[in-house]
Amino acid sequence: MRMRPTLSWTPAEDPIPGTTDPGPVADALGAGGVLVLSGAGISTESGIPDYRGEGGSLSRHTPMTYQDFTASARARRRYWARSHLGWRTFGRARPNAGHRAVAAFGRHGLLAGVITQNVDGLHQAAGSEGVVELHGSLSRVVCLSCGAVGSRRELARRLEEANAGFDPVAAALNPDGDADLTDEQVGGFRVVPCSHCGGVLKPDVVFFGEAVPPRRVEHCRDLVSGASSLIVLGSSLTVMSGLRFVRQAAQAGKPVLIVNRDPTRGDRHALTRIALPLGAALTAVADRLGIPVEAPTAA
Template identity: 85%
Template sequence: MRMRPTLSWTPAEDLPPGTTDLEPVAEALGAGGVLVLSGAGISTESGIPDYRGEGGSLSRHTPMTYQEFTAEGRARRRYWARSHLGWRTFGRARPNAGHRAVAAFERHGLLAGVITQNVDRLHQAAGTGNVVELHGSLDRVVCLSCRTLSPRRELARRLEEANPGFAPVAAGINPDGDADLTDEQVGDFRVLPCTACGGVLKPDVVFFGEAVPPRRVAQCRDLVREADSLLVLGSSLTVMSGLRFVRQAALAGKPVLIINQGPTRGDRHARTRVELSLGAALTALAQRLGVPVEGRAVGTAGD
């Protein structure tokens, strides 16, 4: 009987520390067939904060859960007021050197695809084409009743008209585009229904407590199966939605390489973890491989 492969367990204290040696990553990229799994850390240089990094927003902010959003009208008012304000900043974010390097690797045929845990569309704005948005995108809105999708910019325009003069000063912006506002600042912010059926509108993103659509997970698993190696960029891999693909690659004997500032939950499965800022590391990799990186982005996150 054939034994099913298992993952070895290494105690956290026995894991090697991060390195600054990019050679293993350069070798994998040079061979091609690399699947990128990106997290919030790749967007911090674009001004979008991380959840769990140094000074991460989870230390001061509790994200809205799906259960709370769907159960309480007051919670939806609070969410949409904060998200509407945050969108003004979030939608103006520009791709950084890390996003542009990933796009350059794709143009030169080195990538098997990109799975991103981010909802900011900065990979696409930099020019990357084959991107699976694991957690959805803030630039789309979905009706929970009729499932109609619509552009976020259309809802933003409607909310501006319905809430003239709404311009409180936020204490900060979070990775999900949610601004930090007090209940007093939210006030009687007016929430708008779906124009098609009058149902409840929600950003087309996976909230905390909500499952990633099974078809999307299957698409990502197919990408892992077809790839030669997996490169994690800027993710602590704390949640299973991303970690499962690291485990899948490791079980299949495929090299897992990580570039992240700080330990990750996937370190025990990785051949190396490079402890460098992503913009500098990916730019250096592009130079080492002779891959020119375009300096101008295709658009902004809100395009």
């Protein structure tokens, strides 16, 4: 029986340079008990752009804030028009090699859990179980009045009926499923209310300016506490919602490994940063461990 390596690590005072050697990630996974924290970068190979990488959407797009959404019917119309159009593409996205590799690691008992900052559901579509959706999921909508939770696909059907012929050309798609449209393009869009109480519907995601539910944060902290190491996949760690778990792991002396092509806010806490595309890096890791990564099935 092959002995699993034991990793030890002391935080660095200065950020580490990127490397192209995925060996340390393979070693961490071989030791088992790995907690995965994924960000938008793992979904770019599925056609969903990220926020802060090269060409990231924040360079041209300001996401809707919770305060704007709740305060203004005009803002909600703009959001739902853009999100409805974006959902047509976003909802068709399929898992890529990175998502499938994470699912394969889970099936082989190497993971302590998966936390994702993404709202696209692609980890689950690839077969990962027990995924914690830190920022929620675009596949659900919630009523701000009665709290009813519904299906995004059902809402999409209702919006199609209410906006027959709505088919503008978007400039781009964003990581939150929002398509770039002008005010003129969204001017006549009709928003539909909650089918239970007539209240305001919101996607079941954490908007910018909105806090992650405390119980969800505590669950993630428990996962970090129980993990042997933390591997960050495709996140710049710019926002505290993800960075806090990296800091927690580092303070507990647990190895933190980052796979991200660009430098991140968490590099100073990491054992290594692998500057490779996620799909190629994780496929190489799976090969080293002798774990097959399932190819996508035909539609």
